[in-house]
Amino acid sequence: MRQRPIPRRTPGNLPSDLSGFVGRGVELAELERLLESSRLVTVTGAGGVGKSRLVLAAARAAADGGTVDPVQERHCDGVWLAELASVRDPALLELTVAEALGLTDHTVRPPRQVLAEHLAERRLLLVLDGFEQLVDETAALVRDLLRGSPGLRVLAAGRRPLTLDGELSRPLAPLDPEEALALLIDRASAADPAFTLTEANRAVLAELCARLDGLPLALELAAGRMRTLSPAQVLSRLEDRFALLTGGSRGSLPRHRALRTAIGWSHELCTTAERLLWARLSVFAGQFDLDAAEYVCAGPDLPVESVLDLVGELLGQSLLVREETAAGVRYRMLETVRIYGAGWLESTGDAGRLRRRHRDWYMGLATWCELDWFSPRQQEVAALVEAELANLRLALECCLDEPDEVHLGQYLAGTLWFYWAGCGRLTEGRHWLDRSLEAGPGPGEPSEYESSRLKALWVLGYVAALQGDSVASMSALYECRDGAALSGNPVAAAYAVHRMGCLALVSDDMVRARELLGSALERYREAGELNSNVLMCQVELAMALAFQGEQAGALSLCEEVRDICEERGERWTKAYALYVLAYAALDAGGTAEARRLLSECVAVNHAFRDLVGLVLAVELLALVTVAEGHPAEAALLQGAAEPMWDGVGLRLFGSGYFNAPRLMCQERAGELLGAERYASCARHGRTLGVDALVERALRGPEPAPAPTGPLPRPRAAADRPATRPGADNRKPAGSPKGEPAG
Numbered sequence: 001m002r003q004r005p006i007p008r009r010t011p012g013n014l015p016s017d018l019s020g021f022v023g024r025g026v027e028l029a030e031l032e033r034l035l036e037s038s039r040l041v042t043v044t045g046a047g048g049v050g051k052s053r054l055v056l057a058a059a060r061a062a063a064d065g066g067t068v069d070p071v072q073e074r075h076c077d078g079v080w081l082a083e084l085a086s087v088r089d090p091a092l093l094e095l096t097v098a099e100a101l102g103l104t105d106h107t108v109r110p111p112r113q114v115l116a117e118h119l120a121e122r123r124l125l126l127v128l129d130g131f132e133q134l135v136d137e138t139a140a141l142v143r144d145l146l147r148g149s150p151g152l153r154v155l156a157a158g159r160r161p162l163t164l165d166g167e168l169s170r171p172l173a174p175l176d177p178e179e180a181l182a183l184l185i186d187r188a189s190a191a192d193p194a195f196t197l198t199e200a201n202r203a204v205l206a207e208l209c210a211r212l213d214g215l216p217l218a219l220e221l222a223a224g225r226m227r228t229l230s231p232a233q234v235l236s237r238l239e240d241r242f243a244l245l246t247g248g249s250r251g252s253l254p255r256h257r258a259l260r261t262a263i264g265w266s267h268e269l270c271t272t273a274e275r276l277l278w279a280r281l282s283v284f285a286g287q288f289d290l291d292a293a294e295y296v297c298a299g300p301d302l303p304v305e306s307v308l309d310l311v312g313e314l315l316g317q318s319l320l321v322r323e324e325t326a327a328g329v330r331y332r333m334l335e336t337v338r339i340y341g342a343g344w345l346e347s348t349g350d351a352g353r354l355r356r357r358h359r360d361w362y363m364g365l366a367t368w369c370e371l372d373w374f375s376p377r378q379q380e381v382a383a384l385v386e387a388e389l390a391n392l393r394l395a396l397e398c399c400l401d402e403p404d405e406v407h408l409g410q411y412l413a414g415t416l417w418f419y420w421a422g423c424g425r426l427t428e429g430r431h432w433l434d435r436s437l438e439a440g441p442g443p444g445e446p447s448e449y450e451s452s453r454l455k456a457l458w459v460l461g462y463v464a465a466l467q468g469d470s471v472a473s474m475s476a477l478y479e480c481r482d483g484a485a486l487s488g489n490p491v492a493a494a495y496a497v498h499r500m501g502c503l504a505l506v507s508d509d510m511v512r513a514r515e516l517l518g519s520a521l522e523r524y525r526e527a528g529e530l531n532s533n534v535l536m537c538q539v540e541l542a543m544a545l546a547f548q549g550e551q552a553g554a555l556s557l558c559e560e561v562r563d564i565c566e567e568r569g570e571r572w573t574k575a576y577a578l579y580v581l582a583y584a585a586l587d588a589g590g591t592a593e594a595r596r597l598l599s600e601c602v603a604v605n606h607a608f609r610d611l612v613g614l615v616l617a618v619e620l621l622a623l624v625t626v627a628e629g630h631p632a633e634a635a636l637l638q639g640a641a642e643p644m645w646d647g648v649g650l651r652l653f654g655s656g657y658f659n660a661p662r663l664m665c666q667e668r669a670g671e672l673l674g675a676e677r678y679a680s681c682a683r684h685g686r687t688l689g690v691d692a693l694v695e696r697a698l699r700g701p702e703p704a705p706a707p708t709g710p711l712p713r714p715r716a717a718a719d720r721p722a723t724r725p726g727a728d729n730r731k732p733a734g735s736p737k738g739e740p741a742g
Helices: 025-037 051-063 069-074 090-100 111-119 132-148 177-191 199-211 216-227 231-246 255-269 272-281 290-297 304-316 335-348 351-372 378-387 389-400 403-415 417-422 426-439 450-466 470-487 490-506 510-527 532-547 551-568 572-587 591-607 611-627 631-648 656-673 675-686 690-699
Strands: 040-044 079-083 124-129 152-158 168-171 321-325 328-332
Touching: 025 040, 025 051, 025 152, 025 168, 040 051, 051 079, 051 124, 051 152, 079 090, 090 111, 090 132, 090 426, 111 132, 124 132, 132 152, 177 199, 177 216, 199 231, 216 231, 216 255, 255 335, 272 290, 272 304, 272 335, 290 304, 290 328, 290 351, 335 351, 351 378, 351 389, 351 403, 351 417, 378 389, 378 417, 389 403, 389 426, 403 426, 403 450, 417 426, 417 450, 417 532, 426 450, 450 470, 450 490, 470 490, 490 510, 490 532, 510 532, 532 551, 532 572, 551 572, 572 591, 572 611, 591 611, 591 690, 611 631, 611 656, 611 690, 631 656, 631 675, 631 690, 656 675
Parallel strands: 040 152, 040 168, 079 124, 124 152
Antiparallel strands: 321 328
16 A cells, blocks of 8 residues: 655644633643544533633644654644534534635535545544534534544534544533632733732632632633622622522532523623623624624614723623634624523514624625625635624525525625635535525516526526536526526626636637627626626636637737726736736746746635636646746646645546646656656645645746756647547647747
8 A cells, every 4th residue: 555645744723822721731631642542532511611722722732742752643734623613504514624624625526525535644633612503413424534534533522422433522520629710810810910819819719719610611701800899799799699599508509500600690790781782792603893793783772882892891701702813803702601692682582683683784794795806805805704604604594594585695695706706615605505596486486586596596607617517507507597588687697698608618619608708798898897707707708719829819808807907906807817818928938927927826816715726827837837947846736736626626627728738737847857757746746735835836946957958849739649538639729838948
């Protein structure tokens, strides 16, 4: 059996610990020992007992190498965290885990298959936190992944074990008195820098720890109150609530009641406005920002101008957590605290109205982001939608749960086209588009919201085409075109014709591609439509021209696109225009210009997680590299592109035109290196992750001595193998020459 080379260790995606981890030394050592003897370890316990913090601390220790060298090798592919608490739809479980692992897949393969193939030969630790609402589905997924991935280990945290063969379950008890006191002091000092442990308050603090049964979350809530109350005052108010629950008994409360008591006590100590905001914030899933909180939660009884101060108060009481993200400052409510607030919101009878306000905010956010995608804020839009994904999912669910609001779900799923197609989220986009269309009126049925259905149809056709599912794509696009004709919707018709032209392009039917793409451009202009999609249509028309040898026309179209993109600050479509310009530059012998253009193209596509654009650029860059006289580096780039195509699907769409640069590079580099060395370089390339590949591609090859003689040239066109099944042996008219420098 071929030995898999050990790749360079990757760090994973663990968040940094901002508040510090206190205590649990014995438990951490035990978890390390359990992970050495079992591939599945589950930490269980009640809410608030500290499961998440413990497994994250154990995961960080594993990422740092633990205490023994074998751990370094065992987790050489990293330590990865998948947070599952906000996932409610079982269909999104595998997608959430894949996203946590940084996987981008453009195919129609089931996400579980994608995960299994990715993990099959890797050695990593996967941390699953908050799975209890999907325990059966999580157990089935973990079982399948462990069976097919001998190098995988799983560390999970939940309120109950997964109950799988070989699982080692570690129930987590509250902190012992000494550790509980240390945690309370640490968090109280963070809340009030003037706070210190003294002989006068030690006994009160110890009693407070005992009364809270050593539960970390309860202790943190109590510490948050020490900004305004003394330890004795905190204990006195807490004891009043205990007496209410136990009829005056001073005995220890059961742990679940101790936590609920601590949260309920915190609730009682809040002002009326703080309680109201706490309850209303419970409608959010995961993170949210201040603008969202103000819109969703404000009302006559909670003025919008008061929300900021109230958020600050909830932060000070440890009821909210502040987090810095790529999308700016955001807030998150701990799940146990959120559930308590959600219960109060239901009891007020206001939950339905708040969910609809939440839905309306995210409908508006998606609409704004679609418009702002065609602007200099494109990168910020991508980061914002990424940060809001859990809330957008919740909004989609809200739409699709109500038969009368399915059209809103179709609109929302369609409006997020730029995220599904431009940021590597095709599989999830396909999920929501299929669901929304299946739930709504079909073709021929009267609908006052036909425009929403037509938008979802053309976006589905677009997404399915990028996944390589041409049958589903054509079905959706024909339905959209016919529906647009019946309802008199010229914009939807233009999008349908555009995507039909795109399908013709990747199917090598250049005559039809030119006809459809040209028609779509005319329709867009007549409708006054100008956005990233319209410019992409112009780029695709340029590709059709370039592939047929009409470089002048292709250059003119793409230079116009580049100029508009630079004027508008648009980067995603510009990257595709740069790809065509680089293709033409290489065909004209301008390797330096081609490399400059492709370097920008690679950087942009990587930033947007656009796997299709990235792998196309890398393949063409490999041909540029061999033309510059660096065949070994070209072979490495070719090898590095191969795993990416697994995520895209059919290599280069099965197209002879798109495939030509790869075959030419393989032929020329192979002639220069010999078959054995070419294969060795390509194997090395296949071990590179996407980040390492992009870094290497942007750095460029090391300078090499000029060749002493003329480099071998490609064989005559008649001698070259066919570029695709059923194709003739002719090089497509517009394939770049890419002659090696000599």
